[in-house]
Amino acid sequence: MNTDTWPVSKTVSVVVDTAGWFDPFAQRLVKDLISSGHQAALIRDYDDVPAGNVAFYLSCMRITPLEILARNERNLVVHASDLPKGRGFSPIVWQVLEGADEIPVTMIYMAEEVDAGEIVLQDTIYLEGHELNDEMRDLLGNKIVEMCLDYTNSADLPESRPQSGESSWYPRRRPNDSQLDPHQSLAAQFELLRVVDNERYPAFFDYRGFRYTLRIDKQGAIPTSETKG
Structure with missing residues (x-):
């Protein structure tokens, strides 16, 4: 060397x-x-x-x-x-x-x-x-x-x-990539919720003529005795 x-x-x-x-x-x-x-x-x-x-x-x-x-x-x-x-x-x-x-x-x-x-x-x-x-x-x-x-x-x-x-x-992600489908369950869209940025590109959905945003934060682990599913 x-x-x-x-x-x-x-x-x-x-x-x-x-x-x-x-x-x-x-x-x-x-x-x-x-x-x-x-x-x-x-x-x-x-x-x-x-x-x-x-x-x-x-x-x-x-x-x-x-x-x-x-x-x-x-x-x-x-x-x-x-x-x-x-x-x-x-x-x-x-x-x-x-x-x-x-x-x-x-x-x-x-x-x-x-x-x-x-x-x-x-x-x-x-x-x-x-x-x-x-x-x-x-x-x-x-x-x-x-x-x-x-x-x-x-x-x-x-x-x-x-x-x-x-x-x-992989293409550049845009704000519209954080759009949720209000007719699907949260569980079905959880991976998308995991990767959104609450400030820069928050999760959102359109429903009944209006646009809504959602914020996701982790509150902590659920005790095993209370966990379902």
Whole structure:
């Protein structure tokens, strides 16, 4: 291994171009990287990305210009699917709607084609079927932090491999994707209720000429003796 290109202490950028749910995880990642002996910073604007060893682009909404990627030796992103399956948008949401309870999490090097870079690390988050949107984000955020630390703290540069197999693409979710059918039971639509965002794209239904929104919050586990069905 060439220690000049994979030093023990690395200069690391954690790039998050949009404020949102990942912010506390990004802040913790930077803190943990510094505690591990690296130089790390949270970057909001692509123009502020410094030259360095590693840049993680996490929860980013914009395409990163090639001249920005050139500033770091290695640029990585983490995607919640078994790439090349499930490229695109909101992969964890689409998989929950498909009935999945094991969500692959894949770290890849960034490439010109979206979500098409070589695979560096893979792990899995496990769902029990009751988790709501915020809880799924917590599981994913913690896993992303863990994988980024594992990558950066590795004594040797982790090996990567090309993606293989047939690819698939998830489209961007829109507010109308949170629409419920008032003629179906809540149980039949529970997976959709699990993934809605109460603030940004709440569940809603149209009935008798009006539109209604629903908020879903978990109140806690029901004692076994009271559980039915």
